[in-house]
Amino acid sequence: MSAPQPSAEALVSVSNIHTHYGKSHILHGVTLHVGAGEVVGLLGRNGVGKSTTLKTIMGLAQPSQGEVKFAGRAVTGLPAHKLARLGMGYVPEDRRIFRFLTVMENLRTGLDRRGVTAQRKQELLDKVFAYFPVLAERRHQPGGTLSGGEQQMLAIARAMMLEPRIILLDEPTEGLMPRMVSQIAQIIGALHRDGVAILLVEQNVPLTLQASERIYIMEKGMVRHHCAASDINVNDEAIRQYLGV
Ligand SMILES: Nc1ncnc2c1ncn2[C@@H]1O[C@H](COP(=O)(O)OP(=O)(O)OP(=O)(O)O)[C@@H](O)[C@H]1O
Numbered sequence: 299m300s301a302p303q304p305s306a307e308a309l310v311s312v313s314n315i316h317t318h319y320g321k322s323h324i325l326h327g328v329t330l331h332v333g334a335g336e337v338v339g340l341l342g343r344n345g346v347g348k349s350t351t352l353k354t355i356m357g358l359a360q361p362s363q364g365e366v367k368f369a370g371r372a373v374t375g376l377p378a379h380k381l382a383r384l385g386m387g388y389v390p391e392d393r394r395i396f397r398f399l400t401v402m403e404n405l406r407t408g409l410d411r412r413g414v415t416a417q418r419k420q421e422l423l424d425k426v427f428a429y430f431p432v433l434a435e436r437r438h439q440p441g442g443t444l445s446g447g448e449q450q451m452l453a454i455a456r457a458m459m460l461e462p463r464i465i466l467l468d469e470p471t472e473g474l475m476p477r478m479v480s481q482i483a484q485i486i487g488a489l490h491r492d493g494v495a496i497l498l499v500e501q502n503v504p505l506t507l508q509a510s511e512r513i514y515i516m517e518k519g520m521v522r523h524h525c526a527a528s529d530i531n532v533n534d535e536a537i538r539q540y541l542g543v
C-alpha cells in the first residue's frame with residue numbers, strides 16, 4: 299500500500315486534513331492530490347468520508363487541521379464562492395439545481411459574473427449545448443421538471459459555466475438509468491479532453507476505473523490505498539473489502 303504524496307505541481311493538494319461534525323471526528327488525516335487536467339477517482343464504502351473530503355476541499359466543511367492548496371496557493375477554509383471564482387467547480391450529491399428556474403436561467407446563474415463578455419457567454423452556452431443537446435431542447439423548461447439524469451447534466455453544465463480548472467463530482471451517476479450513466483461517463487471523458495481536472499467520487503467502480511487515471515480508496519476517514527487505475531485488481535480480497543464489492 300503506497301502512501302500518497304502531495305505533488306509540487308498539483309492543481310489541488312490536500313494534506314493531512316482532519317474534519318469534525320460537532321464531536322464526531324470524520325476525516326483522520328486525508329492526503330491526496332489532483333494534477334492539472336487529471337481525472338482522479340475517490341472510492342470507498344458508504345460513510346467513509348468521501349463527500350466530507352469534497353466538502354472540505356470546497357470550503358463547505360472546515361478542517362480542524364491540515365491544508366488545502368489550489369494552484370500552489372493555500373485556500374484552506376476559504377468560502378465556496380471564492381473557491382468557485384478561483385476555478386474550483388463542485389457538483390454535490392444532491393445536485394442543487396434551481397427547480398423553479400428554467401434550464402437557461404440555471405445556466406445563467408453561472409454566467410452572469412464580472413469580466414465575461416457577451417461573446418464568451420454565448421461560446422460557453424454553445425459548448426454545453428453541444429455536450430448536452432437535451433438541455434438545449436429543454437432550455438425553457440423549469441429545472442424541476444427534468445428527469446434525474448437531465449438534472450445531473452444541468453448541474454454539471456452549470457458548473458462548466460464558471461470555466462473551472464477542476465470539478466469535484468460527487469456520485470454523478472447515483473440513481474440513474476444505464477443509458478444516462480454512459481452519457482455521464484462520456485461527459486467526464488469530454489471534460490478530460492478539454493483539460494478540466496476531475497475528482498470523481500463514485501459507487502460505480504467499473505466506471506470510475508475506466509474514467510480515472512489514478513484512484514484513492516478511503517476507509518474510516520483515511521486514504522487506505524492509492525494507485526494507478528490500471529493497477530486496481532477488483533478480485534483482490536483487500537480491494538474488495540475496501541470497496542464493499
Ligand atoms: N452534516 C453532518 N453531521 C454529522 N455527521 C455527518 C454529517 N454529514 C456526514 N456525517 C457523517 O460523516 C460520515 C462520513 O459521511 P460522508 O457523507 O462524508 O460519507 P461518504 O463516504 O460520502 O458516504 P456515502 O457513500 O454514503 O455518500 C458518516 O458517518 C456520516 O454519517
Ligand SMILES: [Mg+2]
Nearest residue numbers: 348349350391
Ligand atoms: Mg457521499
